Every structure is written in C-alpha cells, then in structure tokens.
Amino acid sequence: MEILDSVQMASADKYTIEKIGIPSTVLMENAASGIAEIIKNLDVKKDKIAVFAGSGNNGGDGITLARKCYNAGYKIDLYLTSPPEKLKGDPLLNYNILQYYPVRIFNAFEDKLLEDYDIIVDSIFGTGLTRPVEGKYKSLIKKLNELPGFKIAIDMPSGLAGNTNAVIGECFRADVTVTMCRAKIPHKIYPAKKFCGKVEVVDISIPDFAVASVKPYIYEITENNIEKLNKRESDSHKGKFGHAVIIGGSAGKTGAALMASKSCAKAGAGLTTTVIPSALNLAAELGNPEVMSFPAGSGDYFRENDAKDVTEFINDKTVAAIGPGMGRNDKTIEFIKQIIAATNLPLVIDADGLYGLDQNDFEKLRFRSIITPHIGEFARIVNKTNEEVINNKLELVREFSTNYGIVTVLKSADTIIGIPDGTIFVLNTGTPALAKGGSGDCLTGLITSFVSQNCTFKNSAVYGVWILGKTAEHLTNIYNERTILVSDLIDNLWIEINELYRNN
Ligand SMILES: NC(=O)C1=CN([C@@H]2O[C@H](COP(=O)(O)OP(=O)(O)OC[C@H]3O[C@@H](n4cnc5c(N)ncnc54)[C@H](OP(=O)(O)O)[C@@H]3O)[C@@H](O)[C@H]2O)[C@H](O)CC1
Numbered sequence: 001m002e003i004l005d006s007v008q009m010a011s012a013d014k015y016t017i018e019k020i021g022i023p024s025t026v027l028m029e030n031a032a033s034g035i036a037e038i039i040k041n042l043d044v045k046k047d048k049i050a051v052f053a054g055s056g057n058n059g060g061d062g063i064t065l066a067r068k069c070y071n072a073g074y075k076i077d078l079y080l081t082s083p084p085e086k087l088k089g090d091p092l093l094n095y096n097i098l099q100y101y102p103v104r105i106f107n108a109f110e111d112k113l114l115e116d117y118d119i120i121v122d123s124i125f126g127t128g129l130t131r132p133v134e135g136k137y138k139s140l141i142k143k144l145n146e147l148p149g150f151k152i153a154i155d156m157p158s159g160l161a162g163n164t165n166a167v168i169g170e171c172f173r174a175d176v177t178v179t180m181c182r183a184k185i186p187h188k189i190y191p192a193k194k195f196c197g198k199v200e201v202v203d204i205s206i207p208d209f210a211v212a213s214v215k216p217y218i219y220e221i222t223e224n225n226i227e228k229l230n231k232r233e234s235d236s237h238k239g240k241f242g243h244a245v246i247i248g249g250s251a252g253k254t255g256a257a258l259m260a261s262k263s264c265a266k267a268g269a270g271l272t273t274t275v276i277p278s279a280l281n282l283a284a285e286l287g288n289p290e291v292m293s294f295p296a297g298s299g300d301y302f303r304e305n306d307a308k309d310v311t312e313f314i315n316d317k318t319v320a321a322i323g324p325g326m327g328r329n330d331k332t333i334e335f336i337k338q339i340i341a342a343t344n345l346p347l348v349i350d351a352d353g354l355y356g357l358d359q360n361d362f363e364k365l366r367f368r369s370i371i372t373p374h375i376g377e378f379a380r381i382v383n384k385t386n387e388e389v390i391n392n393k394l395e396l397v398r399e400f401s402t403n404y405g406i407v408t409v410l411k412s413a414d415t416i417i418g419i420p421d422g423t424i425f426v427l428n429t430g431t432p433a434l435a436k437g438g439s440g441d442c443l444t445g446l447i448t449s450f451v452s453q454n455c456t457f458k459n460s461a462v463y464g465v466w467i468l469g470k471t472a473e474h475l476t477n478i479y480n481e482r483t484i485l486v487s488d489l490i491d492n493l494w495i496e497i498n499e500l501y502r503n504n
C-alpha cells in the first residue's frame with residue numbers, strides 16, 4: 001500500500017474534487033462516517049465524547065463527526081479552537097448543519113471541560129500543519145494528553161507534520177488515529193509513529209487512480225502485497241539455487257559468520273560456504289555441518305594479503321556477503337576494499353564490512369550490492385549524526401540508493417529499504433526480541449540466500465527483513481521477547497517461509 005506525504009494527499013484530494021467532480025463536502029461526509037464507524041466498533045467505554053476541532057478541514061471532519069456521533073446515540077460535546085465566524089467552506093457548512101442538533105458547543109480555550117469524557121477526539125490540525133504548535137495550542141494539546149479518556153486523532157495527531165517522520169514539537173498522543181484514503185509518513189515511521197497508536201485507514205471515495213496520479217514512491221510491505229515465494233520445480237537440484245558465500249569472523253566473533261551462514265543455508269541457498277580466517281576454521285567445520293568452509297590466510301582475522309585467494313575462490317560463486325563478525329582491524333578493512341575492487345560479484349555488506357568504506361568503494365558497488373546498516377552505521381556512511389538519520393531517514397536512504405545505485409536496508413523498528421530507482425519500501429515487522437546481537441547476522445544470511453536463489457535485490461531485501469521480523473513475531477507470541485535467541489529464530493524460519501508459499 002502506498003504511503004503518502006501531506007502534499008501528495010492534498011493533490012489526490014484536489015484531483016478527486018476538481019477532475020472527477022466528487023464534491024469536497026462528500027469527502028468530508030465520508031470521512032466522518034468512516035471515523036464514526038470505527039468509534040462504534042471500539043471496545044472502550046464511549047458514553048461521553050468530546051471533539052476538539054480546529055478551524056481548517058481537519059476541524060471540519062470533527063464537526064461533521066459530532067453529528068454522526070449524536071446520530072449513533074452518544075452524548076457529544078464540541079470544543080472549537082476558533083470563533084465560529086472564522087469557519088469557512090465545508091467546516092462552516094457542517095457547523096451550520098450542527099446548529100439544528102442538540103450538541104453542546106464550547107470554546108476550547110475559554111470554556112472549562114464539562115465532563116470526564118470517555119473519548120477525546122483531536123481534530124485540531126491535520127495535514128495542514130507545517131510548523132510546530134505554540135502558545136495556547138501547545139497548552140491545549142498538553143492538557144488533552146493529560147486527560148484520562150481514550151484518545152482518537154483524526155487524520156493525524158495534532159502537532160505532527162504530514163511530510164516527515166520527525167516529531168517537530170508538542171503533539172497529541174493518540175491511542176487510535178483514523179486517517180483518510182492512505183496512511184501518511186508519520187503514521188508508519190518512527191519517531192512520529194509512536195504518537196499515532198493504532199492507525200486505521202478509511203475509504204472516503206478517493207479512487208486508486210487519483211492516488212496514482214500523485215506518483216507515490218513510498219510503499220508499505222504487508223501480507224497483502226508481499227510477493228509469494230515460488231514452489232520449486234520437482235526436478236530441482238542444488239545447482240539451481242546458487243552458491244552463496246559468507247565472508248566473516250574474527251577471534252571472539254566467529255559466531256556471527258556461523259549464524260549468517262546457517263540462516264543462508266536454512267533459507268534455501270543451494271550451497272553455502274563460510275570464508276573464515278584459517279585459525280577459526282575448525283569452529284566453522286564443526287559449528288555448521290551443512291555449510292562448507294574456506295579457510296583464508298593464516299591468522300584469526302582477515303588481512304589484505306588474504307584478498308587474492310578469497311577473490312579467486314568467490315569469483316565463480318553466485319553472491320557473497322561481507323561483514324559478519326569481521327572486526328575493524330585496518331588490515332581487515334584493506335582486505336574488504338580489495339575484495340570490492342577485484343570482483344564483480346553481487347555483494348551484501350553488513351556491520352564491520354561497512355565500517356571502513358568510503359565514496360570510492362561505494363562507487364564500485366553500483367548496481368550489484370545491498371548494504372544493511374543500522375542507524376549508527378548509516379550515520380557514519382552519510383556523515384550525519386544518529387539524530388539526523390532518525391529524523392530524515394526516508395530522504396537520506398533515497399538519496400544514497402539513487403546516487404550510488406545500491407539497495408539500502410536501514411535497519412530499525414521500522415526498516416526502510418531504498419532501491420536505486422528512488423522507490424522506498426517500509427516494513428513494520430518484528431518485535432523487541434530482535435534487539436539482540438546476532439539478529440543482523442541472521443538478516444545478512446537471509447538476504448544473501450535469496451540473492452543466491454535468483455530473487456531480485458529488492459525482493460531479497462524484502463524477504464530477509466520480512467521473514468526475520470515475522471519469525472520474531474511468531475516466537476514472541478509463544479515465548480517472550482527477552483528470551484529468544486538468534487538460534488531460535490534460525491530454527492523457526494520455516495514458519496514464515498511456509499506462509500510465503502501459501503496460495504502459490
Ligand atoms: N483526502 C483527505 O485526506 C481529506 C482530508 N480532509 C481533512 O482535511 C485536513 C486538512 O485540512 P486543511 O484545512 O488543509 O488543514 P488543517 O485543518 O490541518 O489545518 C489548517 C489550519 O491550521 C492552521 N495551522 C497550521 N499549522 C498551525 C500551527 N502550527 N499553529 C496554529 N495554526 C496552524 C492553518 O493556519 P495557517 O496560518 O497556516 O494558514 C489553517 O488555518 C486533513 O487532515 C483531513 O482531516 C477533508 O475532510 C477532505 C478529504
């Protein structure tokens with residue numbers, strides 16, 4: 001499903017009203033009906049509802065909702081943030097209609113709250129907000145957040161801007177946010193997402209082609225749109241699913257290379273080889289009997305002198321991952337740079353593999369690579385602070401992927417995948433069980449496995465993130481998020497892989 005920003009939403013809105021001819025009043029009526037339906041289905045007490053409405057169309061949605069809630073039998077009070085004479089257009093029309101209804105109307109700043117409301121509805125600002133709230137609006141939002149009732153935001157929690165995932169100032173903290181037509185950026189991407197609670201999307205008659213007309217470029221991957229995995233032909237043999245290589249390990253971190261390799265084999269690569277510093281080879285041989293190993297050099301970490309042998313070994317393979325547990329020794333960094341320069345193989349680069357890379361190295365990875373940094377690693381790559389990456393992740397990932405022609409998987413609770421044509425995919429799968437060393441190694445192994453099996457880079461990245469996240473969800477439901485180890489995740493990858501086969 002597309003995720004829009006506020007400008008795209010306003011354009012789709014305009015297209016629907018002006019080109020197709022669906023009146024804006026109808027859209028507002030539909031929005032209010034949709035929100036009322038969601039309120040009806042909420043499993044919370046809802047005898048007394050207060051709607052706080054601003055002067056724009058978001059306020060108009062709230063004013064119209066007041067009428068729908070009255071019709072549904074709830075006791076409803078409306079608190080306006082502006083004098084009624086300041087209302088225009090659809091909000092004014094709906095305010096005038098509401099005069100015929102026995103709904104009490106107050107001034108949000110001057111009048112005291114009359115009741116302890118079961119539900120507080122925020123329709124102060126929606127997509128029209130572009131700057132932080134200040135003064136009396138800020139105080140009002142703070143006050144609403146302190147009220148005990150269940151909190152519903154219309155379209156967006158007031159205070160969030162619709163074109164960024166950054167939290168730009170004080171904002172309403174919703175239990176449920178009901179948005180129209182499509183989710184917007186702050187609904188799906190942290191840190192703004194934290195303020196939205198559960199996000200419900202209502203159809204207000206804006207057709208798909210109106211949405212397509214605004215050229216969306218951000219998509220959320222869900223059960224409904226993830227591509228299913230193909231069943232294997234009955235005469236398949238291992239040669240069909242590639243030979244994947246995991247280059248990793250150093251003294252004290254051998255397990256990272258082993259976990260990545262095991263995940264890779266488990267997800268279906270035809271052959272998997274761990275390339276490992278020779279002093280650690282026995283661990284690889286004994287640790288993963290289903291995986292082969294290639295001992296490199298003579299020590300317990302990679303050095304530039306090992307690059308020639310390793311390059312020769314990997315050159316006829318299908319894909320190589322570089323990084324898991326390699327450490328950050330200068331000689332290892334030089335080894336990685338030489339491998340990048342000396343091969344044309346598809347590469348998946350993670351963790352320590354990314355540490356010493358510069359613009360020159362990234363140039364050499366064009367159209368053949370996937371990188372899988374976490375926030376801190378990506379901040380180093382793009383020369384920003386962690387904070388700047390968190391607040392601008394869409395723009396930064398998009399810029400990096402299009403500039404260098406590299407698929408970027410920015411790992412966090414909401415993983416962002418950028419592909420070279422400028423499209424962004426957002427995956428909100430996973431649980432805090434993944435906040436543990438080794439999850440990233442498992443992801444690297446999964447992505448490498450799917451590249452080996454001839455999936456596109458985009459699909460390989462999507463499958464890796466999706467399967468790891470969903471596996472964590474399945475296990476968190478059975479065990480708990482603290483006690484799940486990466487080896488548990490690897491053992492249970494089959495559950496979600498089964499799901500991806502279904503109906504295919
Ligand atoms: N397709 C749809 O999604 C539909 C959405 N609808 C609803 O309409 C809103 C967007 O309505 P809009 O009128 O464009 O904007 P808002 O209601 O969000 O806010 C506009 C007013 O707010 C003032 N404003 C903005 N920021 C601040 C601030 N920081 N402090 C104080 N006041 C602020 C703004 O004033 P300006 O001075 O900036 O002009 C406006 O007065 C959308 O979210 C949906 O809820 C429709 O129902 C139809 C379809």
Ligand SMILES: [K+]
Binds near residue numbers: 122123125153154
């Ligand atoms: K709102």
